[in-house]
Amino acid sequence: MGPLTLITFLPAAGAVLVAFLPKDNPRLIRWTSLTFTAAVLVIAAALYPQFQTGLPGINDPTSFQFSEKASWIPAYGIHYYVGVDGLSFPMVLLTALLCFLCIPASWGISQHVKGYHALFLLLETGMMGAFVSLDFFLFYVFWEVMLLPMYFLIGIWGGPRRVYAAIKFFLYTLLGSVLMLIVLLVLYFNVRDPQTGQHTFNMLHMMSQANHGGILGIHSVRVLLFFGLYVGFAIKVPVFPFHTWLPDAHVEAPTAISVILAGVLLKMGTYGLLRISYPILPDATRQFAWFLALMGTINIVYGALCAMAQKDLKKLVAYSSISHMGYVLLAMSSLTPAGMNGAVLQMFNHGTITAMLFLLVGVIYDRAHHRDIEGFGGLANVMPKYLGVTAIAFFASMGLPGLSGFISEVLCFIGAFPIWQTFTIISICGIIITAGYLLWTIQRIFFGSQNPKYTSLPDINARELFTLIPLAVIVILLGIWPHPVLNLMNTSMTYLGRLVSGGLL
């Protein structure tokens, strides 16, 4: 059993174990799931020094790392095929880290502790599996595996409108899955394994245009397939106008689930575009790159403007996520080395920054039991440490130098600018709005005269710091020295950009 199989299925094993633990011992359950997520994190971290940054991966089976391949359903050419390259490995690290930190962040969950942790671990399996899959069928299975635990985690442990939010999330994502399934089947029946001549779900075979046959030769079919996948992935990102499930889901979801949702699940959308749409349908990608850039720009500006008007802190952070995922879209649509690297770096950095933001919202919600921005005021003197950590997260989100958000935003702009000047200039105006709503929020919560209701709120505690400090350290380190993560992806993303833009075809 290879390391990728281990990190994918270890959480599932943990879920089974948790399911057999006694219901009345929440401590045991929590520590068990902490152990399992920690084990995944340790394994993922151990892979880091072994990961060879010079290998591109993407469509080259020989340069995928830690790959494993076994026949699963031979009758239909379905394989258990996993491996990582510079695109997926940073996502694997991000998932392992955030899942580990989310267990202590879920310490406060007191209802149905067993079910919560079992579902959470299952969710981790789904996410890991989706990131390491190189077989489209396998990817689809993991994609659906993510969906169900999320539905229950929001629907059972969520806020007052949890049922509405959970159903909305589920149906919306399912709509995307259905479209993806159709594309999956069309690809399957028109792509043949060059060795066996059989139909195949192998993504790498699908990427080789020589293996395409049947209706895949028709340009309009390829465009339809591109948009089928696009809608499926755009719902996850989420791209305007498919984004309205996100604020609802975030507001209702418990803190740790929001962290996973914004930190990892949203990346699944842009990851899917880069892993599947880009290399399998490069011509359609090139043709509609302008569309991706346009949608990215709309996301950036529209998300930021909507964020400014929010009164609920969590909703504000949710809209800021929409805005920040726009950078990823804009950057990846350029296909330039800076843009491709910037996109994945922004995915990673947004994952850590937004995780901090949601954890911080959770901290204040646990104390004040509301999230109304106007309902705080003057907390700076009551919770100085909380202010310090919040400032790091907010300033990172604003793209302030010295913090990781700066590097990825600048890289996104550098990449996008030569190709999409107007879109980039409009997007740059988005950074003014971003500064506006974040500073205004800081002011309303922390500054001004002290709200007499909250003079005795306890400052952030050790458990909360335990979840936030690692993220803060990463945000600062990658802000000063982004090399450790940027270096992971550079070869693969540059290669992918050239592959799609036609430089290597």
Add this chain to the structure above:
Amino acid sequence: MTEPALYILLAPLAAFAVMIFFGKKLPRGGDWVSLFAIWSGLAVSLYLLAQVLFAYDPDFCETRSIEWLVWGDFRLAAGMLIDNMTVVMLVVVTLVSAVVHLYSVGYMRGDPRYTLFFAYLSFFSFSMLGLVLAENLILIYAFWELVGLSSYLLIGFWYEKDSAANAGKKAFITNRVGDAGMLIGILLVLSSLGTVSLHGIADGVAAGKLGGGLLTAVGICLFMGAVGKSAQFPLHVWLPDAMEGPTPVSALIHAATMVAAGVYLVARLFVILSFDASVVIAYVGGFTALFAATIAVAQNDIKRVLAYSTLSQLGYMVMALGAGAYTAGFFHLVTHAMFKACLFLGSGSVIHAMHHALQHTGSHADAQDLRNMGGLRRKMPLTFWTFLISTLALCGVPLMSGFLSKDSILAGTLAFASEHPAHWLLPVFGFAAAALTAFYMFRLVYLAFSGTFRMGADAERHLHESPSVMIVPLVILSTLCFFGFYTLPAFNPTTPEGGWFAHLLPTPARAYGVAHYAADLSHETVVPGEAFEQVAPHAEHSAHGSHAIHTIAMMISIFVAGLGILIASMGYYWNRISPALWQRRLGFVYRGMYRKWWIDEIYDVTVVWGTLGFTRVLTWFDLRVIDGLVDGSAWLTRQWSRLSGWFDLRGVDGFVNFTAWFVGIWGRFVRLFQGGQLQRYILYTLAGVGLVLILSVLQ
């Protein structure tokens, strides 16, 4: 030289880290950590200055860099650039910062966040020094934003006050507007030249890789950053509000160093500015110089007067650089840093004393309002004398540093206008602002220091001179207001020419001019648009013609300064002119000056309300339209399912039931004939047979 520079840069950063994590546990709140970092930095900077002076080489330059970001095959280096300008800036920044650190020990004593204040000061020093040392535009942009952050933190240092928190936010966002333009400029440079290093850009422009309208666009975009940071019109609105911060911060950040960063940037980019871009820069600067001076005339808050004065002086520097007077513009940055820091620290000393006195008498009067002061000269002699010296420097009185630098600027604009008569407005801006400067500064001095104290004898008894820890910085800075420090070895009191400063920082040749000139020679064609060679020779040209122009400029500037001082004296010292009467006579003009020409109000109504209103509309759109469509489609699906449910129940199932019913009816009918009586069956049979017979007979 790079190792000492690295020490200068990193010492304050280390101090910041120590202060944040351990500051409160250290004796004296750890202020000595920050003080040590910056004073040792000053010592090292002076050592570097000494080296530069001994070398006495205008072309001195050292760089050092490490690979920072790699994408594709592109390698972006993080590096430092040390030339004469860097060294001068290092000295200015560390010097002002060091004396402000010292002053703050007295000024901030007893503040509940004393440690945090010093931590922020250290962080600011680090960012500002990084900005000065950075070798490429992206790194400059990074430190640029960091000084913005430290400015935000320090303006809003007393965040319990809404006005302070608002001012911090306003400063940051206004600066972001400029920074967005600057970022676009950087992207333009990077995408057209493939480099962001300062030397690389100059070389690229000199080689003709970037020119024409695009180069002008680059110049103006990058200048937008300077407009924000150096608070030029129309992004000047944040600086007066920034006076909500503690006064040492106003002196350090919002007078001497950070706001000069924009000027520094323009100076760095001087070689690549196209003629059109230069003209835009000159007009923005010139207009700001005059515009801000008119506002300063009517303000009553001591710090506000100084703030508008800062705007005006920054405008001078920007105008100078735009008009090609490179050395003069940068020289004014240096001299201004000294006398304006001294003025702010002096005002802080006054406010400190006023605050103390008013508190003792239980008065809630404004400690910063000039109308509450008067006669402070007797109570605070050292503050008065240092304040007066720096005022003289600011007004451009002979023998003072400000005379040298302002005079060079005015001479530069006059020379520019004599070559381009269309731009005659620039020197007019300059001289008018000089007259107003002399007026408002002496108005301030008279209102604060002469006459009698206006808050009563009781409060007057509690007025004291500030502690020596605050006075020593004033003495140091006011000493540096004399001309001699800047014109050695020539020691000429009328011009910086012949002094070390002018020697080490001569006006560089325009990179664009060179390329253009070469292109013209090779193609024998005139490239459309204004070309720089019109100005390029001006540097040498003016060397000959400058003497006459310089003399004229000097005479006019002495005259206008004298006029300003005279009118101020007549109004506020000899009481020969009634200010109240003139306020009424000027009517609308006075109200405009007093209300800062309503710029804030205009921005509130247009930009701020517009944006907020727009966000509300969008949110409504998001909730009602976009999400409405989602919920609507869900509703539609449910209605559809209800309809099909009805159809299923009534239609499909109805048909099934109908069939059953129909069969049942028939069955019931047919049952009528199945009575089980044999006689009836025989009867039916006979009837049937009869019917058949009748039918067959009929046929």
